[in-house]
Amino acid sequence: xxxxxxxxxxxxxxxxxxxxxxxxxxxxxxxxxxxxxxxxxxxxxxxxxxxxxxxxxxxxxxxxxxxxxxxxxxxxxxxxxxxxxxxxxxxxxxxxxxxxxxxxxxxxxxxxxxxxxxxxxxxxxxxxxxxxxxxxxxxxxxxxxxxxxxxxxxxxxxxxxxxxxxxxxxxxxxxxxxxxxxxxxxxxxxxxxxxxxxxxxxxxxxxxxxxxxxxxxxxxxxxxxxxxxxxxxxxxxxxxxxxxxxxxxxxxxxxxxxxxxxxxxxxxxxxxxxxxxxxxxxxxxxxxxxxxxxxxxxxxxxxxxxxxxxxxxxxxxxxxxxxxxxxxxxxxxxxxxxxxxxxxxxxxxxxxxxxxxxxxxxxxxxxxxxxxxxxxxxxxxxxxxxxxxxxxxxxxxxxxxxxxxxxxxxxxxxxxxxxxxxxxxxxxxxxxxxxxxxxxxxxxxxxxxxxxxxxxxxxxxxxxxxxxxxxxxxxxxxxxxxxxxxxxxxxxxxxxxxxxxxxxxxxxxxxxxxxxxxxxxxxxxx
Amino acid sequence: xxxxxxxxxxxxxxxxxxxxxxxxxxxxxxxxxxxxxxxxxxxxxxxxxxxxxxxxxxxxxxxxxxxxxxxxxxxxxxxxxxxxxxxxxxxxxxxxxxxxxxxxxxxxxxxxxxxxxxxxxxxxxxxxxxxxxxxxxxxxxxxxxxxxxxxxxxxxxxxxxxxxxxxxxxxxxxxxxxxxxxxxxx
Numbered sequence: 160x161x162x163x164x165x166x167x168x169x170x171x172x173x174x175x176x177x178x179x180x181x182x183x184x185x186x187x188x189x190x191x192x193x194x195x196x197x198x199x200x201x202x203x204x205x206x207x208x209x210x211x212x213x214x215x216x217x218x219x220x221x222x223x224x225x226x227x228x229x230x231x232x233x234x235x236x237x238x239x240x241x242x243x244x245x246x247x248x249x250x251x252x253x254x255x256x257x258x259x260x261x262x263x264x265x266x267x268x269x270x271x272x273x274x275x276x277x278x279x280x281x282x283x284x285x286x287x288x289x290x291x292x293x294x295x296x297x298x299x300x301x302x303x304x305x306x307x308x309x310x311x312x313x314x315x316x317x318x319x320x321x322x323x324x325x326x327x328x329x330x331x332x333x334x335x336x337x338x339x340x341x342x343x344x345x346x347x348x349x350x351x352x353x354x355x356x357x358x359x360x361x362x363x364x365x366x367x368x369x370x371x372x373x374x375x376x377x378x379x380x381x382x383x384x385x386x387x388x389x390x391x392x393x394x395x396x397x398x399x400x401x402x403x404x405x406x407x408x409x410x411x412x413x414x415x416x417x418x419x420x421x422x423x424x425x426x427x428x429x430x431x432x433x434x435x436x437x438x439x440x441x442x443x444x445x446x447x448x449x450x451x452x453x454x455x456x457x458x459x460x461x462x463x464x465x466x467x468x469x470x471x472x473x474x475x476x477x478x479x480x481x482x483x484x485x486x487x488x489x490x491x492x493x494x495x496x497x498x499x500x501x502x503x504x505x506x507x508x509x510x511x512x513x514x515x516x517x518x519x520x521x522x523x524x525x526x527x528x529x530x531x532x533x534x535x536x537x538x539x540x541x542x543x544x545x546x547x548x549x550x551x552x553x554x555x556x557x558x559x560x561x562x563x564x565x566x567x568x569x570x571x572x573x574x575x576x577x578x579x580x581x582x583x584x585x586x587x588x589x590x591x592x593x594x595x596x597x598x599x600x601x602x603x604x605x606x607x608x609x610x611x612x613x614x615x616x617x618x619x620x621x622x623x624x625x626x627x628x629x630x631x632x633x634x635x636x637x638x639x640x641x642x643x644x645x646x647x648x649x650x651x652x653x654x655x656x657x658x659x660x661x662x663x664x665x666x667x668x669x670x671x672x673x674x675x676x677x678x679x680x681x682x683x684x685x
Numbered sequence: 686x687x688x689x690x691x692x693x694x695x696x697x698x699x700x701x702x703x704x705x706x707x708x709x710x711x712x713x714x715x716x717x718x719x720x721x722x723x724x725x726x727x728x729x730x731x732x733x734x735x736x737x738x739x740x741x742x743x744x745x746x747x748x749x750x751x752x753x754x755x756x757x758x759x760x761x762x763x764x765x766x767x768x769x770x771x772x773x774x775x776x777x778x779x780x781x782x783x784x785x786x787x788x789x790x791x792x793x794x795x796x797x798x799x800x801x802x803x804x805x806x807x808x809x810x811x812x813x814x815x816x817x818x819x820x821x822x823x824x825x826x827x828x829x830x831x832x833x834x835x836x837x838x839x840x841x842x843x844x845x846x847x848x849x850x851x852x853x854x855x856x857x858x859x860x861x862x863x864x865x866x867x868x869x870x871x
Binding site (some may be wrong): 179222225226341345346348349351355356358359363364365367369370371397398400401403404405465570579580581583584585587588589591592595596598599600601604608616618619620621622634638641642645646650 | 686689693697701713716717718719728729730731732733734735736737739740741742743744746747748750751754765766767768771775779783787818822825826827828829830832833834835841844845848849852856860862863864865866867868869870
């Protein structure tokens with residue numbers, strides 16, 4: 160099969176491969192249906208303060224796997240839903256930031272700076288339109304970069320890197336994530352190493368499941384979904400519970416609800432926003448392509464760049480549409496680019512990518528990494544078809560976003576105002592139930608709660624969560640690659656130092672770890 | 686320990702060091718059959734102890750730096766305050782909620798049928814299959830809502846009950862193969 164045929168096969172697989180509704184010549188496939196469902200749920204979740212995309216992904220993943228099973232046919236519907244949520248939550252976060260001065264997602268904080276003043280001036284609807292236009296532009300651009308770069312990067316890696324170099328690249332990526340996420344280099348390293356240790360339990364090549372302490376529960380391996388959702392979601396819920404418990408005595412006035420007001424955004428106004436969107440989406444895409452660096456930094460950099468460019472009547476921070484455009488374009492451009500390391504290297508760069516890799520690992524039949532983009536002419540590479548089908552689903556989600564996103568955002572402005580005190584306990588029970596129904600085993604719920612407690616303690620002591628999760632997911636591929644490299648080099652103990660490329664990767668990893676403390680300033684001497 | 690956060694950073698460093706040492710000295714040697722490298726049919730290969738040993742060594746190194754830093758330097762940044770009252774209350778709510786979820790169904794069935802029919806026989810029959818989930822789930826939702834709002838309200842009880850019943854129906858009605866907790870374990 161040629162490259163074009165692979166692309167066509169992927170598009171056909173996404174659009175017609177798994178039909179849900181057939182009405183004569185019109186076919187609506189399960190993946191497309193779930194993209195739409197995921198998108199609308201994502202906007203709703205993103206627009207609800209206290210919830211975020213990962214909550215919806217965590218709740219839905221076990222249920223979707225239970226519904227669609229562990230067959231290759233399940234991959235695209237599950238991916239479709241996750242992609243829909245990822246895109247919907249990104250755009251939805253701007254709604255409460257603009258109308259209620261409350262960011263729906265952490266990266267929408269910068270949107271409040273200009274969005275809320277605009278809403279107070281009777282321009283809430285216009286601000287929502289600006290946010291949507293910038294967000295969807297940034298997202299689309301970032302996806303195009305992903306479609307071009309991920310195959311190119313993967314092919315280059317397959318062509319130029321051997322097993323030792325790939326091992327060194329994984330070590331470099333893990334070091335980078337450990338160091339850049341969070342505020343403390345050594346806490347990041349601690350989290351990553353702890354993730355590797357936990358991932359070692361009941362795995363390995365020996366017949367005895369290592370580190371299982373003779374326990375039957377541990378011997379069958381820790382349920383990956385329960386571990387990841389526990390640390391990421393349950394830990395966050397308990398931190399929110401404690402914050403609400405502490406602040407409940409302080410009477411907090413609900414922010415006044417503001418009518419959307421002027422909702423027009425002319426072509427001329429859109430043209431004026433384009434330079435700000437262009438700069439910010441480029442910044443967001445570059446930031447997103449680096450694993451571990453989140454949307455918050457992209458939004459801050461995009462906003463700063465926009466402020467330097469701005470020469471309009473209204474200053475940034477006082478209701479300038481350009482401020483919203485700069486922020487939203489930057490944070491939305493992160494989501495697509497974040498999948499570049501995930502798909503081409505198998506290294507998840509953010510939480511959404513973690514869930515996509517988790518889904519792929521659990522269902523099987525698709526192993527994100529360089530081998531996905533092997534354009535084999537003699538025999539069909541099914542993983543490449545899935546990759547192009549995934550790209551098709553992302554395009555479908557973007558089309559949905561362009562056509563219905565703005566309308567849905569305005570609609571939600573009047574709906575979302577459920578207090579977190581009521582919402583989060585319900586989400587906790589939903590999470591417990593989702594994890595339980597996948598394996599019908601209470602031990603999964605206990606594992607979930609144990610890692611939820613761990614996530615709570617890590618957040619309370621400022622230990623970053625993402626290095627733990629990424630190391631936990633990356634441990635298996637890393638160990639397998641190192642074992643294979645060691646055996647392929649004839650058991651050479653210096654296999655990581657024989658090639659200049661792997662030496663460069665290792666030097667970079669060391670430099671990042673050593674340099675990070677200095678760059679951050681570090682703690683003060685007494 | 687005159688700086689807020691200094692004690693916590695010291696304890697954190699010590700916990701990291703102790704955990705790493707326990708893993709390196711006790712857990713890994715006792716619970717992994719192969720070493721860091723392993724000879725199998727005259728071929729030297731990487732053993733199962735390699736990954737956990739490197740991970741524990743990394744933890745040890747990070748813990749040592751954190752401990753030394755906590756002693757020598759003034760910690761930066763603000764720390765969240767962990768409330769022991771909140772922690773104990775939350776643990777109690779979770780433990781009671783899960784106990785109610787697991788025990789209330791079999792207990793009510795035993796009481797209703799005077800022990801003649803077991804809960805296991807009614808696992809697929811409404812309303813019995815929902816009892817444990819609804820009681821335990823409503824209890825958890827109500828307690829956490831009341832705890833985080835610092836007040837008791839009958840509205841919370843109603844909301845907890847309705848939302849738990851809705852969750853039960855969402856999972857149970859459309860999907861024949863999904864079992865609500867704790868029905869898969871009974």
